[in-house]
Amino acid sequence: MISDYSSPRPDHFQLRLRDPAEKPNKINSKVILQEKNQKKEEKFNKKFILCKTCNHKITSKEESISVSNSHQHTFANPAGILFDIGCFKSAPGCQNTGPFTAEFSWFKGFKWRISICESCFTHLGWVFLSSTNHTFFGLILDRLIDSNP
Ligand SMILES: [Zn+2]
Numbered sequence: 001m002i003s004d005y006s007s008p009r010p011d012h013f014q015l016r017l018r019d020p021a022e023k024p025n026k027i028n029s030k031v032i033l034q035e036k037n038q039k040k041e042e043k044f045n046k047k048f049i050l051c052k053t054c055n056h057k058i059t060s061k062e063e064s065i066s067v068s069n070s071h072q073h074t075f076a077n078p079a080g081i082l083f084d085i086g087c088f089k090s091a092p093g094c095q096n097t098g099p100f101t102a103e104f105s106w107f108k109g110f111k112w113r114i115s116i117c118e119s120c121f122t123h124l125g126w127v128f129l130s131s132t133n134h135t136f137f138g139l140i141l142d143r144l145i146d147s148n149p
Helices: 002-006 008-016 020-046
Strands: 048-051 057-060 072-076 082-088 094-101 110-117 123-130 135-140 144-146
Touching: 057 135, 082 123, 094 123, 110 135
Parallel strands: none
Antiparallel strands: 048 057, 048 144, 072 082, 082 135, 094 110, 110 123, 123 135
């Protein structure tokens, strides 16, 4: 009991009686910690892909996938408008709207329906669905921005 009681005390005193000359070290370690946190934040922010219109989080780089051997595809819709799309496994920031259709599908064997930003309702792309219930998102790349460009 006595040794338990007495042993932490010298440490306490040492902390309190620390030479003021050691202060710069303390400040340095604080700065390093701040830098560490900043780097962590940058890493965290980089992950997300946002709606260009409203900055809502749509998906993340980690969700990026290749479909038909490429992440990025350029397609024209029946009206001749070109879209550069990137493929993503999921897009939690999207809201899907309308019924699935196989008409003019850009990916063989997939039906599609429209995906919009769930925050500002900008049309961001399409969600594709296979007959085996496999889904992915094709999102219009110039309507998205990286959270940390
Ligand atoms: Zn939006």
